[in-house]
Each structure stands twice: as C-alpha cells, then as structure tokens.
Amino acid sequence: MSRHLLLTGLGLNPREGEYCLADDEKPCPALLAPVALLKLLAPEKQPDQVLAFCTKDALAQTFPSLRDLLQGLAAVEAVEVPDGINPKDIDQFLECAVKAVVRHSPARLTLDLTQGPRHFALLLYLGGLYLESLGNIKIEAAYYAYEFETPRPFFDLKALLELPRWIHAIDTLKESRDALPLAGLLRRAERKAPHLGQFAQWMGLATEAFASGLPLELGRVAERLLREMPKPLRRALREEFRLPLAERITGKLDEWLAAYRLDEPAAGQGWKAEIELTERELQRQATLIDDLLAHGNLRSALGLMNEWVVSWAVLGCGEGTSWLEFKPVRRRAANRLDALFRRQQDPGLRSRLCPEQQALARFWESLTSLRNSLHHHGMRPQAVASDDDAFKAKLDAVRRFWESTMRRLPSISLEPIGSGERSLLVSPVGERPGVLYSALLGLNREGFSCDAVLAICSRSTEPRVAEAFERAGWHGEHHLLRFDDPFAGIEERPKLCEQARLSLAQAGSVYVNVTGGTTLMGLLAEELAGEARRLARPVRRFGLIDRRPSEQQRTNPWVQGELLWLDKEADAES
Template sequence: MTTLLTFLGTGRYESVTYCWGEKAAKPIHLFPIAATELFPVERVVVFLTRQARESDNFKDLHNALGDKLKPVSIPEGRSEAELWEIFGQVADAVGAGETVILDITHAFRSIPLIVFNVAAYLRRTKNVTIEHILYGAFEAREPFRTPPQPEDRVPVFDLAPLLELLDWTSGAEALLKRGDAGLIAEKIIETHQRLWTKGAETLQKPTKLKLLGQKLQNLSKALHLSRPREVMPLSAELVSLLSDAREEFHQWAKPFALIADQIRQELEGFAFGTSDELSRQSLEKQLQLVEYYLQKGLIVQAVALAREWVVNWVALHCKEGDWRDAHFREKKLEATLNAAARRSQGKQEELPPWWNALPLADRCAELWDWLGDLRNDLAHCGMRTKAAGIESISSRAKEIPERLRALLEHAGAHSLRGGRRVLDLSQLYGERARLDELPLYLARARELAGEGNEVVLTGQAPIWLYLAVAHALHGKARRLLYDSPVTGEVCIFDHTPR
C-alpha cells in the first residue's frame, strides 16, 4: 500500500495544472488532489493545524478524497517541543514496511526540514520505502502569469535524491569513526549499478566504482573480524584503487570523494601487500593497525591483535617452524611465552636457549602476562569474580601501542615466509581442461599459491597444465613440489634461503 503524507495550510492556493513529466493532472488548486491523480495512492494522511482544519482548503480536500483522507492535527511548530511533536506524529502515521510518498508543496515554516528528517528516520527504523518527496513548484510555472491561469503548467519536482546525501553522510561517519564501511560501500555499489541500468541514457559509465565498494565491504568485515592478514593486503589494494578510481568517484560519488584522501591516509598506515611475510615491516603495519583499532574504539580487536603481535615478534626471533601454523604457535611459541611469564612471577621454569637469547626477553614475558589478563577479561565478557571495570579496560588498552613499540625496536632486519599450500589442479577446471582457458587457470593458481609459500601440485590434470602452472609459479613460490600416489613428493625447485 502506498500512502501519501501531505500538509495543508490556510493560504489561498491558485488553480493550475500540475505536471509529472509528460503526465498532467486536471487543473486544481490543491496539490494533494493532483498527487492522487499523478501517483497510485491508496491512502492520504494530511497534517494540519486547528486553523487549517477549519478552513475551506480542508473542506475542498475532504470533498475530493472522501474516505481515502485521514486528517491528523498538529501544532503550529512555534517551539522546539512542538517541532518534536510534529516529528512524532508524522513518524507514527506510517507502519513498518510501508511505501510512502511525502508532499511538502503546501507545508509551512520549518515543516520541509522535519519531513526530510522523518524520511531518514522511517527508512532506518521502520524499513519504510520513501518513493518520492514531492514539491509542486508553483513559482516555476509556464507560462509565468499573474494571476496564474488554470492551464498554466506547474512542474512537480522529486526531492527524494537529497535523502541519498543523508545516507552518504551516515556512511562517512560510520567509516571515519568506527571503521565500518558497510553503508558507504553499499552506496558506492548502488551508484555503479544504477548508472549501468540506465542503459543508453548515460554514454559514460563507471568501471571501478563497484570494485571499490566491494573491496571496502571486504575490508570492513576483515577489520571487525580481526583478520589482519586480510586487512593489510586489502588496504594495499584499496590505496591503489583509490587513486585509479579517483575520477569516477569525483564524478559520480562526490560525498565519498570528500573523504577519500582521509581514508587513503588511514589505510596507508597498515597497507602491506605480502600477508605471508613476517618481518619488522609487517610488525610495524600490525602495530599501526592496533593503533587504528584503538582510535576507532574497537578495543576488543586491538587487544586480540596485540596478543598475536607478541607471538609474531617471538616467532621472528625463533627463526624456525611456520609462524602461521596454529599448532606451532600454540605448542611452541605460546607455551614458551607462558613459561616465561610464570618465571617472571618467581616460579621455576625451563626455557629454550633461543628464548634466553632474545632481546628484552623479560619485558616480553611481562607484557605477555599483562596482555593475557586483559585479553581474558574481554574474552570471558567479565564473567569472573575480579573482572576489570570498563574504565580500567579502556585505560590499559591505551598503553598497548607504547608497550609493543618498545619490542618493535628490537625486531631485527630478517624476515620469515611460512606456509605450505596444496594445489589440486583438477579443481582449476570443469569436466575438461581447455587450452583457451589457460590464462584463467594460471591466474587462479597464482592466487591460491600466494607469495613465498611451499606449494605442492597434485591432482588429475594434463601434462601441459602442470608445466604451465609450474612455470607460472617460478619466482612466486618459495618451494615447488609434485605429489602423486605413485611418486610421492618430488621437488621441482627450492629457493629457500640457505
């Protein structure tokens, strides 16, 4: 059901011909009557003051619309309290999920501003579809005659697109304050799709806006799910894409263009293209991501990443094992950190020689113990007898960057690349491998292989595909092996530093 929400005053309205595009209503002095002729409306709710309700305007409106009309009395809006009363009455007139057309043609004083705010409120809280916000532009009539004649044509403007600016504003605020790109990414994608669905109406069309929106959506999810190994390469891609798509969002997504440079500067802090590399540089990027989390009030994510940062710092000095392997991290690195923390508390613990050779080993152990207590308090949602207070958690979280940076200064200059990836080549194609689709297979193989990993090729596939993939991964994989039930693992090349 489509409901028209309209307003009526006591002024003298002249009869004119209201036009919506090529469609014209019969000459009438009250726009709400013309609106029911120009648009498919089942119900009309008119908001009017006591004086307007007693006027001839309301009598004419009621005679024309009959049972379709529902009058709602409102105050004159002479005070803040009365303005809020009007806001509430307009919002209460609409049910959840309804489709609404708003009309401000005969609205008075500040009512149009209230209407725009109500429209934004209803869309967010009641999932209401605002189909149009109409304004019969009496001053733009053609021909412009005084007095106006019934045949004078008055264009009807749709102001609903201005609501889009409120969405863009909300999206920008969410991204800048909380690192939540969901809404603004949605607006960017919608803009791209709308321009493409216009068909031949628009000669020039965007090619990068949709990708930009999708990357922002993925980044937002990765940020809030504490996935730094996805956040950092996504940020690197977005920094580049923000430059490549600059002309497009300046042309078609101007609200985003105003904050694009600020977003790019924030992302540059933790943009890192090689997610499988552990080095001083990657630790620096992770630390800047911790700082970003704290700036956005994402304390849980900041504490979780800070704890893993310490494990990564230790892994960099351990110089063995796969730093990304969960078993290695838990059974060797975290177990050593736990033992060192207990020793810092005066308990007897045996620690491996590599730990004792660490720079700032004692400080690292103390930090691990301190972070563990903070992290456990958050992870267990304060469900313990001596749970920390909210202010205590916030205060301690602010100390994290400085404590981590003290260790970062002793991170060393070497780097680690971990990971073993198994590529089943039969999964690259459908029923039959096709030479003309080889570029697609190679692109997928490179994506699956990642950078600097040990890669195992296996699965049923033609020899030419094996050869092509092996060649494509040269310089990308650290070590490449072939594996089959007959041969077992056979090394093709090994570029592991000795």
C-alpha cells in the same frame, strides 16, 4: 487499507499556477500542488490516498478545496497538527504524523514538501526518515515544486532523504568501525547498480575481519575494495542516485580502508604464503591494534597484540618468510618470550637479563594473562572488567609499554646475557655406569659435541660418574645432582631442579638421556628436559639400547649401546 500514501502539507491563501515534472515540461494548472502532482505522475507512481497535514485555520479554509479537487483522483484525509514551532509542538506534529501513517499500514510513501508553513517541509522530511528507517515503509519519492518559475517544476529530493543514511553509515564506520550499515545501503542500491552487491559483501567481510582482529583478511579485502570500488561507487552515487557529497562520502571510506590495505593483491588458495613479514607489515598490523584499543574491543586488540609480539620475535630471529607456520616457527618464538618471563621471575637468572629484557618479560606476562582471561570469557576466579583495579592496572601497564616501546619495533634480544653455544648432556647414572659412557660416545658418533654434563646420581653411584668419564676419554665441566634416596625421594626433585636451572639456562643445546638409573632418576631427567624447554633451550631426548644379556651388561658395562632419538632435530626448539 492504503498501500501508497501521499503526505502533504496545506497552508493558507493558495494561488492558482502551472506545474510540471522536472524532466517533463508538459504543464498542469492547479490551485494546490498535491492535486497537480497526482495528475502529473504516471499511473504506477500515483498514491491512492492523501494525508494532508493542516493547522486549524488551513483545515477550515484550504482542506475543503483539496477534498473537492481530489474527487475521482484519490481518497483524502486531514490530519490536524499544531502551528507552533516550540519543542512540544514539534513533538506533537511528529507523533500525529507517524500515528496517522501507521494506522494505514502503507507499503510506500510519497512526500510533497511544497506547501504549508515553512517548517512543515522539514517535519515531514524528518517523519519520513523515521518511518522508512524504523517503520519499514519505503519512501518512493520526495517532491518539491519551485514556485519562482513558470511552470513550477517538481524536483524529486529523494536523494536528500538518502544522504543522512550515508552520513550515518560513514559515521558508524568512523566511530565503531562497523561497515554493516554501509553494506546495507549498498545492497539497497543493488537494484539500480548490480555491482554494488559485491561491494556490500566485501564490506561485510571487512567488518567481520576488523571486529575479529584479523589483519591479513582485513588487509586483503581492503586492498580489493580500494582497487575495484571507488570509481564505480562514486559514479553510482553521483549518476544513479544523485547523492550530494558523493566524492566526500567515498573519500572517507577510502581513507578508512587505506590504513589497513595490503600493498599487493592477494589471490589464490594459498594467498597468505605470499605475504612476507617485514617491519612495514608489522606497522600495518599495529595500526589495527591501535584502532581496536581505541574502540574498546579489548578481546581482539589484546589477542592480536599477543600474536603481533610473536611475529615481532619471529622477524627478530630472521624467519620472516615462514612466519605463519605455528610449528616450529611461531611456537619457538612464543617459547622464547615465555622463557624470558621465567628468567625474570627467577632471582638466580634475572641478573642475566638487561633492563629492556626485564621490561619486555613483564609486558609479555601481563599481556598473555589479559589475553587469556578475555579469550576464556572470564572463566577464572579473578574479575575481568576495566573497572576492576587489578585488571585495570595490568591493562594500563600493557598499553603504556605497547605505545612507548613495542609500537616502535624495538631491537631487544631474546637471548639472555651469558647464553652460549656449549652443549649440555643430562644423564642418570645407576649401578651400571655404562649408560653415561654410551651416552657420551653415542653423541660423539652422531656428530654432537658434549661440553658439560649434569649427572643424576646417588651417594652409591657417585664414584661411577668419574669412572665413566675416564673410560669415555671425556674431560669437561660437570655437576652432580645427587639423590639421598634414589628410589623414593620424590620430595628431593624440586631442590635438584633448582640446582640444575642455571646450567640449563646457559646451555646452547641440551641432550637428555632418559635411560639408566632408578625410575626416580629417569623422572628427574624428563623434568629437566621440560625445564630446559621452558627456558627456550633446544632439547633432544634419547634412549640407549644394549641388546646383550643382563649378566654381560653387569660384568662388562663398557660397551657402547645404540642411541635412539626420541625427538627430531627439527623439533628440538619446540
């Protein structure tokens, strides 16, 4: 079984001549090029068997000479191939060539492209590409002797076998943004140029970051590659591998990386904290979204688009320096976007949104729906496929708004028309009105004004509301949320929430007392706190503690209790 084969072609009427290696002018006379090549190669580079591809005539006239001349040098075998150049002949030639080589299971191949009909050289070249790429057989060299010099020099054209692989790798990068074929070539070249191994690792990271939609990680590795790779790579391709078009190949690579690179090097454990959110940074990230969409990577494209819109909202709120902190910065921005959609869905609140805000709200709802369906891998009743009409319509709408509006970094306020700075107190009022009294005074003592009140009451406790206001010396706008059945009227809650929604939506801040009244009143107070948060209103809940005996509380309710905050001020908008 041969471990190193020489593949050569034979023609008719060979002429005696002198040959030499291109880097050694010592001549070697021979009738046939493969004989000269075997004699000129160093022992460690000499194949131990020759496969000669011959037409029927060359098999009869030229092969016997080759067989005689190679005695004592190497074993030789003829492979008869057709002499035509139509598609059927070409297919038969390549089938014969591959079959003959595979039968010997070689580890290495050397090609001699000098003799035989002109198209033999091209077909052996193509067969060699196939065997190395898909047959896992290494091509040691590809020689061609230039016949118009004396002696005839053998040139190693191995670089021409490498060039298609580099072209394919760059084309794969261009078409699918996959740098793994390029990384593979760099690893293969690591033996001659060790530093290329590091570049291969970085290219793998770039592919991973692109496919996953990670703009910061991609930007970091792109900047590093562009800073450290171009010159060494060009030099290695040009000098070590003598690869044609080296400048153009590396130029295409540089062009791809430049679109994503960060402006400054990012090093150290906390490198992300050094990246400031600016319009330029958003534009850089938007380029990646465009690219992901263009290459059909919807999951990463829509996932990143979702995060991009949150970042855009963060920048609009003036929080660009801490933009990567989920709590409270990103969560607060996402909550404002969610609230915009909820207002757009509510007929009573929609009129307070301008047309641009309504369009943004529809876009955000569609985007989050698409993103969630993909990130949950379709685990929902609706179809998740671009050929499904409902999915496609929503996706088309998202892409249109992205390209026409969001991509241009619009100035759209997330605050609805009429949202003010006034504070709103939500409090149950039971048979003991001291709770509302203590809530008003307690907020004032804590330094918070109270401009309006939503009082949760029943028919029997309604008169207590005005009494508590008078005792606290408070005069402001108030609305009553009255239970017909304060103990078991669970079905009344949706209607009362609806009544409160406009007041909650217009508030600048909401304070919710969760003590006092019946259990049902307390549950409604909690529900209104959640509703206010869903409308992106800052909310702080608190309880009131009266340490006096129950009888004293009943006979003298007008004693201020202790206010206990349940939410930190920093978490109010989360």
